[in-house]
Amino acid sequence: MTKAYVFPGQGAQFVGMGKDLYEQSALAKELFEQANDILGFRITDLMFEGTDEDLRQTKVTQPAIFLHSVILAKTLGESFQPNMTAGHSLGEFSALVTAGALSFEDGLKLVAQRAMAMQKACELEPSTMAAIVGLDDKTVEDACTAIDAVVVPANYNCPGQLVISGSFEGIDKACEKLTELGAKRALKLSVGGAFHSPLMEPARAELAAAIENTQINAPICPVYQNVSAQPFTAPTLIKKNLIDQLTAPVKWTQTVQNMLKDGAAHFTEIGPGKVLTGLIKKIDRATACENISSFQG
Template identity: 55%
Template sequence: MKAYLFPGQGTQFLGMGKDLYKNSHLAKKLFQLSDEVLGFRITSVMFEGSIDTLKNTKYTQLAIYIYSVIKAKTLNNFEPDMVAGHSLGEFSALAAINVFSFEDGLKLVNQRASIMQDICELTHGGMAVVFGLKDSIIEDVCKNDHGVIVPSNYNSPEQLVISGEIQALRRVCFYLKKIGAKRIFILPVHGAFHSPIMEPVQKKFQKIVNKIYFKDSKYPIYQNVTALPVVKSYDIKKNLVKQLTYPVKWKQSIKNMMDHGAVSFTEIGPGNILQGLIKKIKKLYLKKI
């Protein structure tokens, strides 16, 4: 069975989408539609802007969504048996399988990025990738800290991202290094995504989601919040809103997809960051069986 995966923030690159624009009539039409819907030239940011501008959350999320969905829609024989998207990639996956329209997904991502940016400016949060410690150890250390700090991305058997208040993040990272973490990398973001710090924007995003028409999915989507296959529009909406404060259960999603018959995993989006995670997940999973 074929699984298609869509990446999240951090996979952007300068000039992304330019080749698609030049070589596909459909791609060109969708890029132009993006500029119209947003009311500014996101294509200029993607094709010719500076890398610093593209790193801005407001533009990054839009650029990755647009690129990924257009890439999927211009593929020959895009007929997945199942799909999944990493964080922001969940929106790309849902548009690619027509749960909502390309334009509605664009509006969702734009407003999501905006409210996330707003909360980031009001709070002092951050994220860090921890390598080489068991999930249970990291979970316990976060739980025992007196600040707001939680596991936020279960990326692979060797990699767990934590998210929270800056001071709590520093304390926990220092302690994790002390007790044996192989490496800790502070992510270049200015927010504590997928953590309780995002709670103030959840109701606002719920209202935004409620205005968008969602269809039941033709293909099961393994959503970040549950790591389980979902097809009903009501459940998809609910999980999208929860995603703001819940951890991304990526390795659990991939394992469940494999359990349900996935043999090939095709990444659709800029870069191939998810392929590296898949290799590590497969390696551990196949070793156990």
């Protein structure tokens, strides 16, 4: 059976995440303590005992989700045998580490640098995102193109659910236009900025050098990357896609469809929450899915 492992992105965090791993697995405890040393602060204290506000800090959110996903995968041992992997936005780094393309240490360092670079880009130009529900992709794409302000499709989450990203002006105009066109919902999201849009260019430029200088190996299985929704194993292409990811849309619907076309028979979401499990079911109702979000013993 062709097994696909997928990893969640930002927004899946919750207070207490990873605490059971830390307390019940010696390997997990060792990796969490290594992460505290790498980051220079005790992220475990914020993950296990912090507040929602603590976890919403960009420098905490992205590393926390990455750590929960990657360490959980590592505790699965021999039961973790993926034939293909993918991750949603930030989750792509989790997928690359668990597929052996990136070391745990390098993956965490890149995620921390990515978080800070994105935070800086958000502060340069305040911006936001909105979820558009109930319209086909082309209608949303055409409406964004026609608006005289920065607004672009950012996350193709599932059919009928597309997140747009841009300036406050662009998002306001797009939400108004798309509501007129029949969107069931045009909901502004509580996010720090316009992720996966041209407004992330400063972050892309800053992270590019760090990614170029990081050792990336051929993964043990194909990793389907957000930028094109295609499978990759060549380190040079994996690097390029990681760099481009910050300003390009997350093609999650297309990724899942391509994994299914290439033989995926069972999807397992590893990490906090079960957002991706829900999206995969909306992309193909017949697909077998499960989520693992806690220590399996």
